[in-house]
Amino acid sequence: xxxxxxxxxxxxxxxxxxxxxxxxxxxxxxxxxxxxxxxxxxxxxxxxxxxxxxxxxxxxxxxxxxxxxxxxxxxxxxxxxxxxxxxxxxxxxxxxxxxxxxxxxxxxxxxxxxxxxxxxxxxxxxxxxxxxxxxxxxxxxxxxxxxxxxxxxxxxxxxxxxxxxxxxxxxxxxxxxxxxxxxxxxxxxxxxxxxxxxxxxxxxxxxxxxxxxxxxxxxxxxxxxxxxxxxxxxxxxxxxxxxxxxxxxxxxxxxxxxxxxxxxxxxxxxxxxxxxxxxxxxxxxxxxxxxxxxxxxxxxxxxxxxxxxxxxxxxxxxxxxxxxxxxxxxxxxxxxxxxxxxxxxxxxxxxxxxxxxxxxxxxxxxxxxxxxxxxxxxxxxxxxxxxxxxxxxxxxxxxxxxxxxxxxxxxxxxxxxxxxxxxxxxxxxxxxxxxxxxxxxxxxxxxxxxxxxxxxxxxxxxxxxxxxxxxxxxxxxxxxxxxxxxxxxxxxxxxxxxxxxxxxxxxxxxxxxxxxxxxxxxxxxxxxxxxxxxxxxxxxxxxxxxxxxxxxxxxxxxxxxxxxxxxxxxxxxxxxxxxxxxxxxxxxxxxxxxxxxxxxxxxxxxxxxxxxxxxxxxxxxxxxxxxxxxxxxxxxxxxxxxxxxxxxxxxxxxxxxxxxxxxxxxxxxxxxxxxxxxxxxxxxxxxxxxxxxxxxxxxxxxxxxxxxxxxxxxxxxxxxxxxxxxxxxxxxxxxxxxxxxxxxxxxxxxxxxxxxxxxxxxxxxxxxxxxxxxxxxxxxxxxxxxxxxxxxxxxxxxxxxxxxxxxxxxxxxxxxxxxxxxxxxxxxxxxxx
Numbered sequence: 161x162x163x164x165x166x167x168x169x170x171x172x173x174x175x176x177x178x179x180x181x182x183x184x185x186x187x188x189x190x191x192x193x194x195x196x197x198x199x200x201x202x203x204x205x206x207x208x209x210x211x212x213x214x215x216x217x218x219x220x221x222x223x224x225x226x227x228x229x230x231x232x233x234x235x236x237x238x239x240x241x242x243x244x245x246x247x248x249x250x251x252x253x254x255x256x257x258x259x260x261x262x263x264x265x266x267x268x269x270x271x272x273x274x275x276x277x278x279x280x281x282x283x284x285x286x287x288x289x290x291x292x293x294x295x296x297x298x299x300x301x302x303x304x305x306x307x308x309x310x311x312x313x314x315x316x317x318x319x320x321x322x323x324x325x326x327x328x329x330x331x332x333x334x335x336x337x338x339x340x341x342x343x344x345x346x347x348x349x350x351x352x353x354x355x356x357x358x359x360x361x362x363x364x365x366x367x368x369x370x371x372x373x374x375x376x377x378x379x380x381x382x383x384x385x386x387x388x389x390x391x392x393x394x395x396x397x398x399x400x401x402x403x404x405x406x407x408x409x410x411x412x413x414x415x416x417x418x419x420x421x422x423x424x425x426x427x428x429x430x431x432x433x434x435x436x437x438x439x440x441x442x443x444x445x446x447x448x449x450x451x452x453x454x455x456x457x458x459x460x461x462x463x464x465x466x467x468x469x470x471x472x473x474x475x476x477x478x479x480x481x482x483x484x485x486x487x488x489x490x491x492x493x494x495x496x497x498x499x500x501x502x503x504x505x506x507x508x509x510x511x512x513x514x515x516x517x518x519x520x521x522x523x524x525x526x527x528x529x530x531x532x533x534x535x536x537x538x539x540x541x542x543x544x545x546x547x548x549x550x551x552x553x554x555x556x557x558x559x560x561x562x563x564x565x566x567x568x569x570x571x572x573x574x575x576x577x578x579x580x581x582x583x584x585x586x587x588x589x590x591x592x593x594x595x596x597x598x599x600x601x602x603x604x605x606x607x608x609x610x611x612x613x614x615x616x617x618x619x620x621x622x623x624x625x626x627x628x629x630x631x632x633x634x635x636x637x638x639x640x641x642x643x644x645x646x647x648x649x650x651x652x653x654x655x656x657x658x659x660x661x662x663x664x665x666x667x668x669x670x671x672x673x674x675x676x677x678x679x680x681x682x683x684x685x686x687x688x689x690x691x692x693x694x695x696x697x698x699x700x701x702x703x704x705x706x707x708x709x710x711x712x713x714x715x716x717x718x719x720x721x722x723x724x725x726x727x728x729x730x731x732x733x734x735x736x737x738x739x740x741x742x743x744x745x746x747x748x749x750x751x752x753x754x755x756x757x758x759x760x761x762x763x764x765x766x767x768x769x770x771x772x773x774x775x776x777x778x779x780x781x782x783x784x785x786x787x788x789x790x791x792x793x794x795x796x797x798x799x800x801x802x803x804x805x806x807x808x809x810x811x812x813x814x815x816x817x818x819x820x821x822x823x824x825x826x827x828x829x830x831x832x833x834x835x836x837x838x839x840x841x842x843x844x845x846x847x848x849x850x851x852x853x854x855x856x857x858x859x860x861x862x863x864x865x866x867x868x869x870x871x872x873x874x875x876x877x878x879x880x881x882x883x884x885x886x887x888x889x890x891x892x893x894x895x896x897x898x899x900x901x902x903x904x905x906x907x908x909x910x911x912x913x914x915x916x917x918x919x920x921x922x923x924x925x926x927x928x929x930x931x932x933x934x935x936x937x938x939x940x941x942x943x944x945x946x947x948x949x950x951x952x953x954x955x956x957x958x959x960x961x962x963x964x965x966x967x968x969x970x971x972x973x974x975x976x977x978x979x980x981x982x983x984x985x986x987x988x989x990x991x992x993x
Contacts, residue, residue: 229338230326232346238358240264242483243374246466248492249810252455255463255658257470259480262370263377265384267357273389274372275356276433277396280426283317287352291318291343318343321358363399366406379409381449389433390441393423409448416446459495460658461650462488465665465808473812487811489646491639494913498637498649499656501908505885506635506654507583509901513893515632516584518604519550527552527603534568542570543610546889548630553604557622558595564622565608572627573620574608583654584629633893635885636664637909638791642799642880645792645820646807661888668770668784669886673739673846674862674871674898675763675781677794680736681826681834682762683747686755688830688954702733702837703929703936703951703959706743731936733837733951737845739861741780748779765825767793767803781862791873791882797838798858798875798920801831828923829954835875835920836952846899847872850907856919859906861898868892872902874910877918881906925955932963940965 243258279286285293293316315323322342327335346355365375372395376384380391387395397419398405408415421442427433466486470479510516522530530552543549551565551572561577576585576596587593600606608627611617620626632654639649652662661667680700687699708730735743751758759779760772768790772783785793788806796803803825809817838858841847846861855876862871869886870893883902886893893901930939933949940962 230342232322232326232342233349235321235325235346235358236350236354238361239481240361240371240483241480244470244479244482244484244486246463246486246488248455248459248488248490250492251487252492253453254455254459254488254490254492255457255466257463257467257479257482260370261368261374262361262483263373264361264371264483265373267353269385270356270360270372271385271387271392273432274360274384274387274392274396276427276430277389277392277423278317278356278360280430280432281393281396281423282320282399284426284430286317286356289316289318291345291347292316292340315339316343317359318346318355321355321362322346324362325358364402365395365398366402366404367410369406378452379406379448381452388441389427389437390420390424390444390446393420393427393441394446397423409446412446412448420446455492457658459490459492459650460656460660461652461662461664462490462808463658464662465650469809470812484813486809489648489808489810490650491648494639494909495649495651497912498639498651498909501905501912502635502637502651502883503583503654504908505883505901505905506633507586508904509885509893509896510584510632512896513632515607516581516629518553518600518606520605521601522552522603522605524603527554530605531566531568534566536568538568538570542625543567543608543627545610548607548609550605551608551627553600553602553606555602555622556597556600558597560621561596561618562620562622563596563600565606565627567608567627570625571623572608572625573623574606574627574629575618575620578617579655580628583632631888633885633887634663635883635905636662636667636787637905638664638788638880638882639909639913640791640795640806640880642795642875642878644807645795645799645804645822646810647788648879650788650808663884664787666786667884668786669869669884670783670864671781671785671790671871672862672864672869672898673741673744673781674790674794674860674873675783675785676736676739676744676779677797677834677838677860678763678766678768679744679748679759679779680732680837681766681797681830682751682758683732684830684833684954685762685827686751686758688827688957699957700732700747701936701951701953701957701959702731702833703931703953704732705729705936706732706735706746708735708740708742729935731933733840736837736860737840737843739841739846744779745776748776752776762826763793765803766796767805767825781864787871787882787884790871790884791880794860794873794882795875795880796825797831797835798877798880799831800828800921800923801826827954829925832920832923832926833952833954838875842874846897847874847903849899849903850874850910853907853910853915855910855915855917857910858920861903863897866892867894867896870896870898870901872898872906874903874906876910876915877920878915879913881909883909927953927955927958929953929958931959935963937961937963939963 240262241258241260242264243256243261245253245263246255246257247253283293319339322339326342327339350358360372362371364370365372365379367378369375369378372384375395375398376382376387376391379395380387394409394416397416400419405416405419424433424438424441428435428438466488467479470482470484470486474482534550534552538549549567551567553563554566554571555564557563561575563574563576565572565574576599577593582593585593585599607630609630611626611628617626634653635651636653637649637651638647640647650662650664652664652666653660656662683700684702687701687704706729708728730740730743732743748759757774760774763772768783768785770783770785770789772778775782792806793803799822801824802822804820804822807817807820811817835858838860839856841860842850842857847859850857850859850872857874857876859872859874862869862873864870868890869884871882871884873880873882875881883905885896885901885905928950930948931937931951932939932943933947936951937959938961939948943963943965
């Protein structure tokens, strides 16, 4: 129905509509608030994201331009600190030269399962990422937020290489950004294989071992290319906490097994190991070698010798990165036997000198008086350092391995049973040593000295102070091959220690009569040149007769023995064999008038490098030499007069070192005659104890003043063996001689060497002649056989005069003493006043 109201309403509606232009959309109603919020949130978020990206880009750009940023390119020239290993002829590791124990191993020598184990343990996307695992970083970040602490890391192997080589260990935002920058750059500079090589060679595995090779050798006793999957998984699990796992590995605890199982599981996860293979490795126990290098430090002298040779050849600056394997000339069996022989000889000497034993015993009723007497000798402040004192045993305590002594109102304890005490109380075959009460009793008098401070030493329970036994004598042994001069054994003391005093190379001691071969060689050399055949003086040969008489020479009357016995005219061979002092002095005195310095020159040519005196006392060995140079110089005679330096290194990294450059220092014929004369020292002279070996041995004993040093240098056609014994403080050894003290040690060594009977090579210019053993002249026909001997001569120096037959005695052949009356002991040389 139409009405005015309706019409008016319709009219109003039509008027409210405005006309629209063609294509113009009609206005819409306003959007809800949440849509507006979403819109602006998106805008703000996107803007923030852009800002954050820009900020991160700016930070990376800024830190990337930092001039102090380490140069990653230097890693292309990787020269790590490495260990140089010293091995014997069989490859046993004897010692090491290092600042870090590491042996570089190239990638091609890494078995695939070793590489896979480290990838699985540390960075399973190593082969895919470009230095940084961003997803891994986000995952670790989220896991750490949820845990409220750091539970995961996200550093790739590349990042770990950067941290190890290029950056400091500090944990800062800047360092982390630099780590990411350098990791990405390193990936573009080096191959994945090169980065893995850097990683496995540089990382630390605990117990002082760096790099996979040294870790493999130390824990499993084999090179890295020989380890199994199970062993590789153990090593790959160690870098997270190296020292903890290394200690647990040695102690056979659970932690290493847990890490191994994790690594094996990860290897299965990345498809580098099947589940059955992994399970087999998991089920097997971890086998760690108990003693990876059983020969380590058994010959510590050789480490220093090898080091010196390397420095001389390569320079000291190269040692830290050299990483060489040095095969030294030592024969481990010879060296061990030489050490044992020296210890046996020194123990026998200790027993004779009552070292570490009771020197005497005071009766119970006189103990107090004996202690009171000692008070007068003891300083008021107690025993002085390094001085020896007598002490009386007042109590013995087996339960504490302790002996209480009194030095004169000064109570102290001897703590027995330690490493040093085994020298004086060696265990029997069952490993049992004597108890204190089986060695000492109340009233015994022993020689002691103040003990050095030692925190590891057991504290005494029955006295406030601690003392030790006075040290016994020491010694050295050198064994070298005559022709090659390769040193096969070199023992520097009773108990050789790493970085200890090596007496074989460092102890300068008087050689005593062992120096006399140089005197005789100089005489033969001058005689062969006819330089002494002037002014009525005869040339010297082994058959020359020289008067053993107490003549005054330059205000000095040399003597042979305290008894003052002299033998009259004696042949040089006999004089050398019995080590007659006056003959050596007389020879040198006569030679020096013809050619000054002849003896010293002979010694230097033969191999003595130490400074020698120029006085006549040199004939009796008053200079000071080392056992090594003395042995090597005497070896020159046995080697046909060829002098050469001792050799200690056979090869470096498998490449043989050049042979010793020898020099004909002494004519072969002179060297042969001297060597043959030294044979008489063994067959009938002061070293007769060595004759029991039934070998051709030439040698010379030596005893310095007051027996402060005793020597024997012995030679077979293949080896020279030098033995020296004496106290470090140069105190006298009483009645000890080279023949009674050093020769037995030589015999013990030679017995173990498997030496064969053979003769010294004879050069061409040697002739023989039958002579009268008393006058040295030619033996006539029908001469008594017991007076005939065959002597060797340099061609042209044999005697031409014939000795008178029995009944034709003249003043020229009268002998003023019987050779056999001379005592067998070696003469004691005396210094020229």
